[in-house]
Amino acid sequence: MFSNTRDLIISLAVLAVVMVISVGFTGLCSFNPGPADREGAVQEVDIETILKTDAQGLSVPVRLPALPDNWVPNSGRRVTVDRQPSSVAGWVIDGKEFISLTQTDAATDRAVDAMDEKDDGIREETGEHVTPATASSTGKDVTWQIWTGDDARPLWVADTGDARLLLTGTAGDDQFATLADAVVKAQPL
Template identity: 65%
Template sequence: MFTNTRDLIISLGVLLVVMFFSVGFTGMCSFNPGSADKSGPVQEVDIDTILKTDARGLGIPVRLPAFPDNWEANSGRRTMVDNEPSSKAGWVIDGEAFLALTQTVAELKDAVNDEDGEYREETDTFVVPASKSSTGEDVTWQIWSGDDVKQIWAVDLGDVRLLISGTATQAQYRTMAEAVTKAEPLETGAASSTPGVPTPTE
């Protein structure tokens, strides 16, 4: 009953100061002003090993694209796309932009819709000429767009569907599309027992 507003403010101030110094001395926190993508170096991953392991483990034709030196692989994992085991990897470009590549056997439209649940429709296409394609034919990527959602580029290569998504320029999207289309499928492993994953031929 003898405590007023001034006493409460002083008590809270002292408590905050004690917490600041106590937590600061542990070294378990840091303050990095600015946007997240510029707060520190990119944590690189061994994308070659990750994608080769995915190809053998999933039994699907995973591709390992070659990118310029300013593209740094920072993530790689197995994921589920429309209930199908799939591979997803990401690259940071110039320490700022980001693009992810999903490789799956799910149907193309289902894979696009499964990305984040947002509505998109096909708005444009991008053709990779036969001279830059491992298939020896022109490859047409579908560009899916929507209101306030990230763009998705997708293509159906018959035995696998490829999706590109992220925060990058159109030129960077094109670079990834061309690199992935040019890459040969990696060697797959033994036949998978997972429904929906094709069995590799001998």
């Protein structure tokens, strides 16, 4: 039936056309030559629903911080921190900076180690931030340990007694302080 290379090439071309047409009708693929558009709107998620669901399914008390309007929630998921199911929520600030909040009941040192492994970086404790008792749902001062490293994003860690809270991202110190104070002020869901 097929006697030479030309017949084989024609058969492959016909097969390729049929495949492109078949896949094209599904709408599950796209072709966009050129650089990616990074200036589009941030994909917003319903962070309240995500964190309420996490609060129902996890042993750690999950808090929903009240944040400024320019903080757009764009991610929420469950992760494992030192083999403990944990909740992670993320926000984009002014369409530029990103910050995430991890809520876990893993031990503080183990949580920091887990973040170091995730980022492939080494951090050292370099400072602290204190949320005063008057602004805390715990009724006492909450001290945030600030960890930094050359090849790792900043990490702020607090132990509220019932949970460990971890903040990381590309945001500046003021945004870290805003989220730190807001999450400690929030009551568990």
